[in-house]
Amino acid sequence: MGEIQFIVDRLNEPPFSMGLSLVAFDEKSPFELLEIVNTIMGHLSAEHKIDLRDETPEGTATRMIGFFGVLNYKQTMDPQVFKTGLLHGDPGIIYPILTWLLHKLPELQKRAYLARFLVNVEVP
Numbered sequence: 001m002g003e004i005q006f007i008v009d010r011l012n013e014p015p016f017s018m019g020l021s022l023v024a025f026d027e028k029s030p031f032e033l034l035e036i037v038n039t040i041m042g043h044l045s046a047e048h049k050i051d052l053r054d055e056t057p058e059g060t061a062t063r064m065i066g067f068f069g070v071l072n073y074k075q076t077m078d079p080q081v082f083k084t085g086l087l088h089g090d091p092g093i094i095y096p097i098l099t100w101l102l103h104k105l106p107e108l109q110k111r112a113y114l115a116r117f118l119v120n121v122e123v124p
Contacts, residue, residue, distance in 0.1 A: 003099050010102040011036070015043060030089020034060070037094060040101045041067055044112040061087050070115045071108050073100060 008025045011018045016039065028036070035052055041064065042049035048067060052060055061083050068075070075082050085093035101108065 003095055007095065007098045007102060010105075016040070030094075033089045033091065033094045034086070037064065037097055037101070040098070040105075044071070044101075044105075044108055045116075057087050067112075068097070071101075071111055073097070 004022060004025065008020050008022055010016070011020055011025070018036075031052070038048065038050065038052055038060075045067070048063070050063075055063070064086060065079075065083060077085075082093060086097075
């Protein structure tokens with residue numbers, strides 16, 4: 001319960017100011033949970049301010065997992081299980097991601113900004 005309380009508290013603070021209660025957050029559908037993750041990612045990088053309805057689920061998962069790699073998120077499960085859980089909005093996968101993102105938000109903002117300049121560029 002402490003993890004959910006932390007997530008709700010941070011989502012109710014600026015810059016997100018979502019006005020959620022514990023009950024309202026707990027009742028979020030899997031797609032809405034994925035939208036919350038996308039909102040936080042959009043805050044970190046303008047490239048991720050995308051409406052999830054305009055993107056294929058496969059594209060969403062690939063984009064998010066790629067960005068988690070840039071942010072240095074360490075997930076300990078099988079990559080395919082992680083991708084499937086992320087796509088299905090599994091709270092067992094989404095809650096730890098939200099906790100990690102919200103705990104390290106200032107550090108991740110800097111990492112996301114610098115990542116644009118530090119990623120390898122493919123030369124044809």
